[in-house]
Amino acid sequence: MASIKKVQVTFDCAEPERVARFWCEVLGYVVPPAPEGFATWDDFNRSLPVERQGAAFACVDPSGVGPRLFFQRVPEGKVVKNRVHLDVRVGTGLVGEERLAALEAECERLVALGGVRVRLLRADGYDESCLVMQDVEGNEFCLD
Numbered sequence: 001m002a003s004i005k006k007v008q009v010t011f012d013c014a015e016p017e018r019v020a021r022f023w024c025e026v027l028g029y030v031v032p033p034a035p036e037g038f039a040t041w042d043d044f045n046r047s048l049p050v051e052r053q054g055a056a057f058a059c060v061d062p063s064g065v066g067p068r069l070f071f072q073r074v075p076e077g078k079v080v081k082n083r084v085h086l087d088v089r090v091g092t093g094l095v096g097e098e099r100l101a102a103l104e105a106e107c108e109r110l111v112a113l114g115g116v117r118v119r120l121l122r123a124d125g126y127d128e129s130c131l132v133m134q135d136v137e138g139n140e141f142c143l144d
Contacts, residue, residue, distance in 0.1 A: 008068045009086070012078075013137050016057035016071035022136045023069055025113050026088060029059040032068075078138050087130070087144040095128060103131045103143045110143075 013019045024030060031041065038044040045053050055073045060066075090106045091099040100120075107117055110133060118132040118140070131143040 006067065008070050010070045010072060011139060012074040013071050013139075014073065014077065015054075015137070016073050017054065019135060019137050019139075020057040020059045020069065020071045022113055022115070023071075024059045026110060026115075026135075026141075027059075027061070027066070027069075029066070029069065030062045032058060032060050082140045085139070086141045088141060090143050091128065091130075092144075095123070099123075099129055103129060106143050107131050107133065 011019060011023075020031070034041045034044050038047070041057075048055075057071045059069050061068075088106070091102045094102055103120070107115075111117055114136040116134040116138075118134055121127075121130050121132065123129045128144075132140060133143060134140055
């Protein structure tokens with residue numbers, strides 16, 4: 001039997017720390033401790049060559065269950081729709097108006113943090129309602 005592997009989800013972006021801090025708020029994640037020998041991430045960053053400063057950032061699930069999220073600076077901007085996206089599970093087990101209320105409340109919270117509401121996909125008899133959003137750099141995700 002194959003062993004289960006841990007995964008890291010990596011985002012290409014222009015501003016790694018900004019995007020990472022948004023996702024910390026979305027998911028309840030935290031910034032991991034600075035590398036050994038550095039009191040802060042700023043201290044670590046200043047130790048890097050200028051071209052590498054601010055080039056990466058990460059956040060982790062404080063319970064250790066969810067995957068680590070890694071954000072890396074890339075020179076090109078986002079051009080097309082994501083082929084992979086995160087579904088943030090805020091309405092699990094809820095249906096109808098109760099589900100819509102949970103999705104809308106979370107959407108309102110995330111818009112205040114810089115997220116963008118794209119569209120509501122209403123229940124269609126097969127799938128429950130979900131709300132499509134974008135993070136602070138336009139990466140699509142769903143409130144599900």
